[in-house]
Amino acid sequence: MTGPDKRLNAWRDDLADRRLEGRVEAARFVDGAPAMVMAPRAGLRSRPDAGMGYCSEALFGDVVDVFETRDQWAWVQMQKDGYVGYMRANVLAREFAAPTHRICVTSTLVFREPDLKSQPARPLYLNSRVRVSERTGDWTGLATGGFVYAAHLSDCKTFSHDPVNVALDFTGTPYLWGGSSAAGLDCSGLVQQAFHACGQPAPRDSDMLEKQLGRAIEITGDNPARRGDLVFWDGHAGMMCDAENLLHANGFHMAVRVENFAKARERIAKAYGSQPRFRRVYGNKQ
Numbered sequence: 287m288t289g290p291d292k293r294l295n296a297w298r299d300d301l302a303d304r305r306l307e308g309r310v311e312a313a314r315f316v317d318g319a320p321a322m323v324m325a326p327r328a329g330l331r332s333r334p335d336a337g338m339g340y341c342s343e344a345l346f347g348d349v350v351d352v353f354e355t356r357d358q359w360a361w362v363q364m365q366k367d368g369y370v371g372y373m374r375a376n377v378l379a380r381e382f383a384a385p386t387h388r389i390c391v392t393s394t395l396v397f398r399e400p401d402l403k404s405q406p407a408r409p410l411y412l413n414s415r416v417r418v419s420e421r422t423g424d425w426t427g428l429a430t431g432g433f434v435y436a437a438h439l440s441d442c443k444t445f446s447h448d449p450v451n452v453a454l455d456f457t458g459t460p461y462l463w464g465g466s467s468a469a470g471l472d473c474s475g476l477v478q479q480a481f482h483a484c485g486q487p488a489p490r491d492s493d494m495l496e497k498q499l500g501r502a503i504e505i506t507g508d509n510p511a512r513r514g515d516l517v518f519w520d521g522h523a524g525m526m527c528d529a530e531n532l533l534h535a536n537g538f539h540m541a542v543r544v545e546n547f548a549k550a551r552e553r554i555a556k557a558y559g560s561q562p563r564f565r566r567v568y569g570n571k572q
Contacts, residue, residue, distance in 0.1 A: 293341075293491065294368045296353050296361065303353060303363070318351025318363060322382035323373075324430070326409050327467050330371035334359035340464025342369045342490050343475070347385050347415030352378065367478070369490045383429060385415035390440040390483070392455045393468040396432035400425035410434065411467035412452075413482050415442065445485035449567075450514050453480040453525055453533055454544070461540045473523045476535040476542060477516065480525070492523040500567035511547070516565045519558040526564075 289297065289310045296303040302312035323344045330342040334357065342364070344350065350362035350373075360375040395407040400422040410416070418439070420427035426436045446452050453476055462470025466479055474492045481488035481499070489498055496518045505511050510529040517524050517532065524534030532547040538557070555561050 293370060294489075294494075296351075296363045296370045301354060301361075303351075316353055318353050319380065320349055320365075321352050321360070321362075321378040321380050323348045323350065323377055324379045325377040326414070327411065327469060328373045328377045329464065330362075330364070330369060330373050332371055334361075334372040340462070341371050342367075342464050343466040343471075344373065345414045345467060346410055347388075349382075350378070352380075366482070367488070367490050383417050385442055386418050387416055387426075387439045387441050389414045389416070389434075389438060390444075390446070391438045392459075394434055394438040396428065396434055397425075398432060400427070400433040408432070409469070411469065412479055446483045448514070449477075449480035449484050449486075450525060450527055450533065452483045453477070453542075454527070456535070456542045457533075457544060459535070459542045461535050461537055461542070471535055471542070473535045476533075477523050477525060492518060492521060495523055496563070496565060500565040503564050503566045505564050511564060512566065514567060516567060517547075518563045518565070519554055520560040522554060522558050 295306055297306050297310045297312055300313045302310055302315050304315040304317050307315045323346055326346050328344045329340040330344060331338040332341045344364060349365045352360050352362050354361040355375050358375055359372045360378055361372055363370045389410050389412055392412050394410050396410055397407050398404045417429040418426050419429040424436055425433040426439055427433050456476055459468055460470040463472050465471040466475040474495055477495055478488045478490055489495055511526040513528050515526040524532045527533050527544060530547055531544050532550055533544050535542045551562055
């Protein structure tokens, strides 16, 4: 049967989210149990198979609803964007405290002590959420252990103001299909993380971004692209830095790059079989 998008709705023939009862057919409906991601990054896959590539990626402090745990895999739905998939069950904690702060730089390190020479250090990435327990000089202690340089944190209600500035900080980051962090990300992951850092909800995939963010516009000589305009091809998304330059994570460079839009558009159109479409996000700088 056809039904709601399975990327955003947890349902299979044998099991489904109780909130979908009456909308889909399934042998059994259950409530999701909240859990928090406790690893720096956790791949989300379309099947419980470590050989599968990511369809998305969760970050430390993300909360998911768990519908099933079996054979070391958890079938989950991310609360921040609704994306559904499988992740390793051992990265999840069923008991957790609400975060107080978020990582506000592309990446940082958690040190064992409030000392830059202490080891081991583990990474955390932009938009990861943590609970602060203490402040020691320039360092902030985390409730889960370790210390982060205080300037790399902001409280959960404080955000950046320009998604382009956020995205530019990822320049040179490796391209990773399904990735959402400075360890590697894809085109829609870059856009999503930039908007999340500005406190604006954004879905995960490029088709969802095109449907949900901003309004469609025609780019002409009298109405040139503006900073922050989004541009889409079928299966690809980018962000305009200004009227002439495109910022995007792409497989051509296998990295996040800024390039001249006029030179790139036909290469991308040929690769994706479509011409560019623009959307202007409400609140763009003029």
